[in-house]
Amino acid sequence: MMADYTVRDQVAVIELDNPPVNALGSAVRAGIYDGIRKADRDPNIKAVVICGKRGTFCAGADIREFDGGKNGPWITDIGDFIDNMKKPVVAAIEGFALGGGLEVALFCHYRIALKTVRVGQPEVQIGLLPGGGGTIRLPRATGLKNALDIITTGNHVPAEKAAKMGIIDQIVTGDIIEEGIKFVKSKCNIDTSLVCLRMKTVKYSGDLDDISEAAMTKVKSKFKGAIAPIVCVKSVINSAKMPYEKGIDTEKEHFQDLRHSSQSKAMRYAFFAERAITRWQLPSGGNYKTAKPLPVKTSGVIGAGTMGGGIALCLITSGIPCILVEQNQQFLDKGLEIVKAQLMRTVQLGKLSTEQAKKCFTMLKPTTNIEDLKNVDLVIEAVYEDLKLKREIFEKLDRICKSETILCTNTSSLHIDSIATATKRQSKVVGTHFFAPSYIMKLLENIYGTKTSAETVATVMKLGKTIKKVPVLVGSCTGFVANRMLKPYSEEAQYCLEEGSTPSIVDTVLMDFGMPIGNFQVSDLSGLDIGFRIKREAARKAGVELSKNSRFFLGQRNCGLIEKLYEAGRMGKKNGKGWYKYESLNGKPIVDPEVTMLIEEHCRSLGIERRNIGSQEILERMQYAMINEGFKILEEGLCTMAEEIDVIWIYGFSWPKYMGGPMYYASQIGLKKIYEKVCYYHKTFPYSMHWVPSSLLAKLSQIDLPLSEWGDVAQGRKLVNKL
Numbered sequence: 234m235m236a237d238y239t240v241r242d243q244v245a246v247i248e249l250d251n252p253p254v255n256a257l258g259s260a261v262r263a264g265i266y267d268g269i270r271k272a273d274r275d276p277n278i279k280a281v282v283i284c285g286k287r288g289t290f291c292a293g294a295d296i297r298e299f300d301g302g303k304n305g306p307w308i309t310d311i312g313d314f315i316d317n318m319k320k321p322v323v324a325a326i327e328g329f330a331l332g333g334g335l336e337v338a339l340f341c342h343y344r345i346a347l348k349t350v351r352v353g354q355p356e357v358q359i360g361l362l363p364g365g366g367g368t369i370r371l372p373r374a375t376g377l378k379n380a381l382d383i384i385t386t387g388n389h390v391p392a393e394k395a396a397k398m399g400i401i402d403q404i405v406t407g408d409i410i411e412e413g414i415k416f417v418k419s420k421c422n423i424d425t426s427l428v429c430l431r432m433k434t435v436k437y438s439g440d441l442d443d444i445s446e447a448a449m450t451k452v453k454s455k456f457k458g459a460i461a462p463i464v465c466v467k468s469v470i471n472s473a474k475m476p477y478e479k480g481i482d483t484e485k486e487h488f489q490d491l492r493h494s495s496q497s498k499a500m501r502y503a504f505f506a507e508r509a510i511t512r513w514q515l516p517s518g519g520n521y522k523t524a525k526p527l528p529v530k531t532s533g534v535i536g537a538g539t540m541g542g543g544i545a546l547c548l549i550t551s552g553i554p555c556i557l558v559e560q561n562q563q564f565l566d567k568g569l570e571i572v573k574a575q576l577m578r579t580v581q582l583g584k585l586s587t588e589q590a591k592k593c594f595t596m597l598k599p600t601t602n603i604e605d606l607k608n609v610d611l612v613i614e615a616v617y618e619d620l621k622l623k624r625e626i627f628e629k630l631d632r633i634c635k636s637e638t639i640l641c642t643n644t645s646s647l648h649i650d651s652i653a654t655a656t657k658r659q660s661k662v663v664g665t666h667f668f669a670p671s672y673i674m675k676l677l678e679n680i681y682g683t684k685t686s687a688e689t690v691a692t693v694m695k696l697g698k699t700i701k702k703v704p705v706l707v708g709s710c711t712g713f714v715a716n717r718m719l720k721p722y723s724e725e726a727q728y729c730l731e732e733g734s735t736p737s738i739v740d741t742v743l744m745d746f747g748m749p750i751g752n753f754q755v756s757d758l759s760g761l762d763i764g765f766r767i768k769r770e771a772a773r774k775a776g777v778e779l780s781k782n783s784r785f786f787l788g789q790r791n792c793g794l795i796e797k798l799y800e801a802g803r804m805g806k807k808n809g810k811g812w813y814k815y816e817s818l819n820g821k822p823i824v825d826p827e828v829t830m831l832i833e834e835h836c837r838s839l840g841i842e843r844r845n846i847g848s849q850e851i852l853e854r855m856q857y858a859m860i861n862e863g864f865k866i867l868e869e870g871l872c873t874m875a876e877e878i879d880v881i882w883i884y885g886f887s888w889p890k891y892m893g894g895p896m897y898y899a900s901q902i903g904l905k906k907i908y909e910k911v912c913y914y915h916k917t918f919p920y921s922m923h924w925v926p927s928s929l930l931a932k933l934s935q936i937d938l939p940l941s942e943w944g945d946v947a948q949g950r951k952l953v954n955k956l
């Protein structure tokens with residue numbers, strides 16, 4: 234059994250034992266169930282302590298069992314039994330009590346915890362509801378309002394706050410088992426039915442229907458398209474509406490429905506994908522197991538623009554002092570204002586106290602002298618995208634900084650080697666590509682160059698976690714993984730415009746799919762001048778003219794609409810007109826007939842016949858083109874596993890987690906169908922190179938392999954004969 238049973242001083246101690254996080258697999262559930270029955274039967278036992286091994290209580294049900302695991306007792310059987318026990322049972326919590334772990338604690342008559350503990354019901358984040366009585370018992374412990382908040386967000390609650398909320402009975406210090414024994418022995422004379430949560434009523438103020446409606450509206454707007462938060466609200470409301478037993482039975486039905494839902498399956502996939510990508514490896518052989526990260530106790534950021542300022546903020550709010558360098562005082566002052574404003578916003582959002590924010594700000598040392606960086610452990614360069622300038626900076630840094638300093642570039646497109654070769658420490662040069670707004674967006678694309686060492690990679694992967702990002706390691710190519718895949722996606726969106734669609738139709742299709750924002754809205758946010766400059770730079774490099782009226786550019790299909798909008802002074806949201814018009818800087822996008830006319834005129838002048846394009850075609854063309862690119866990225870070894878691509882899209886472009894990511898989505902559609910469509914579009918649009926089918930996709934479309942093995946096939950770790 235995966236729960237140890239020992240007796241100390243007439244108290245039965247049941248220790249959950251399932252490495253690494255004591256997940257409640259069937260054997261653990263059976264262990265607890267057998268343990269409490271044994272303790273109840275034994276007349277020498279006066280009370281019970283339930284706790285966990287390895288410094289943690291329990292991280293919840295074993296998520297891997299949800300795909301059809303072993304049976305074992307249902308979790309609420311444990312609760313039903315404890316509810317009828319006369320001997321007191323205490324949950325002695327250290328580390329985490331999450332999901333089913335917190336539910337087990339709520340079955341107990343009492344809960345004590347160390348100050349460092351965090352509790353929560355994170356099931357909603359994997360598309361579920363707390364199906365072990367959580368939606369019915371937590372409101373009885375803390376009231377409807379708190380329970381709705383905890384269960385619909387999945388946020389962790391620190392011990393002291395949980396104690397104030399009535400979830401924890403006592404905060405203790407010292408050895409948790411000793412404390413548990415002491416505590417529970419003091420409760421032996423108390424009637425357990427008085428403290429049993431089943432017997433309590435749910436506290437709330439106001440009208441239940443109003444509370445329910447307000448909670449529904451909130452989750453529908455906050456978690457657009459997701460089913461689980463809605464079901465969570467229903468079930469928590471049931472705790473106040475229904476008798477205990479009916480509430481529990483209904484909760485179990487909801488849980489089973491959600492467990493089988495495609496949304497929960499995708500979110501469970503995403504949970505493990507996020508963990509799989511931490512097991513990175515370099516083509517040279519170095520990997521997460523063998524490489525040791527260097528300590529980063531001090532840092533520097535070059536460039537105090539929106540990007541650099543945001544990066545500096547990430548560092549200081551994570552406790553890493555940062556020297557922020559700008560070329561002159563005026564730019565530096567402007568950058569500091571950005572940092573201050575963002576810090577204030579963080580305070581307003583309740584994420585930092587004023588005191589904490591002040592303390593963070595003292596960790597920022599602004600300067601106009603790059604020489605001040607000489608002793609820092611790591612520097613992130615975040616100046617604008619100009620290779621010559623970046624090389625100059627790296628050459629200087631190489632001269633100035635101590636030999637151990639790691640030099641990072643926040644380039645979004647330039648090859649790492651083209652910057653690293655400006656230094657004599659190529660092994661210590663690495664890409665750290667943040668996404669705008671850099672303080673908010675979770676993705677950190679870490680890019681290795683030909684000579685980047687495993688130690689350098691380990692350092693920036695660890696740094697990513699420290700500053701609360703999701704770091705993904707990728708190889709170097711133009712645009713890296715995220716922007717390289719975004720290119721065919723947005724190009725197809727523009728081609729759809731010139732073939733007959735409109736920005737609002739395309740964006741609506743994407744948002745109906747689940748994207749939080751459409752392609753053209755994003756383009757307006759980043760600024761049309763950016764897209765225009767990228768094209769102009771590509772033309773300059775190739776030594777050709779950028780012509781808005783040519784249907785071909787560099788041997789490929791071209792859509793000159795962005796140039797035409799740019800020429801018409803439409804810069805995007807910042808000047809109130811782009812693909813849409815805006816009444817204010819915070820305004821919503823409004824369809825602009827001028828843009829429709831501009832598109833129609835563009836088509837007339839080029840002799841393009843417009844037609845009705847259905848939503849299925851729009852979605853397919855944007856997504857399949859990008860998925861095909863994803864397979865090319867795997868094929869070229871720039872990612873080692875398909876999961877990396879999905880995590881990049883979830884955290885870089887807010888792909889809905891309940892759709893798993895583009896590669897997972899492809900696996901659900903079926904690679905055969907995707908490949909056939911890619912071939913069809915390649916035939917239809919022969920001048921768009923992104924439709925040239927990936928050979929890996931071609932290979933995988935003929936066999937039935939799980940996504941977790943696609944990277945192995947690409948890298949030759951798994952050989953497939955059947956073709």
Ligand SMILES: CCCCCCCCCCCCC/C=C/C(=O)SCCNC(=O)CCNC(=O)[C@H](O)C(C)(C)COP(=O)(O)OP(=O)(O)OC[C@H]1O[C@@H](n2cnc3c(N)ncnc32)[C@H](O)[C@@H]1OP(=O)(O)O
Nearest residue numbers: 256292293294295296298301302308332333355364365508
């Ligand atoms: C007939 C079929 C029946 C099937 C039904 C099954 C039975 C159902 C029982 C009843 C269920 C009632 C409802 C309850 C539902 C739940 O409890 S769902 C789970 C809720 N819990 C969570 O979502 C917590 C998930 N974990 C975390 O958030 C974090 O892991 C952590 C605990 C905060 C620790 O973080 P960190 O230190 O950063 O470590 P990680 O890298 O995240 O994790 C370490 C490894 O542990 C694995 N892991 C973590 N949690 C679980 C888990 N709950 N189940 C399985 N595995 C887990 C994680 O994957 C890591 O391992 P690797 O992937 O190998 O790296």
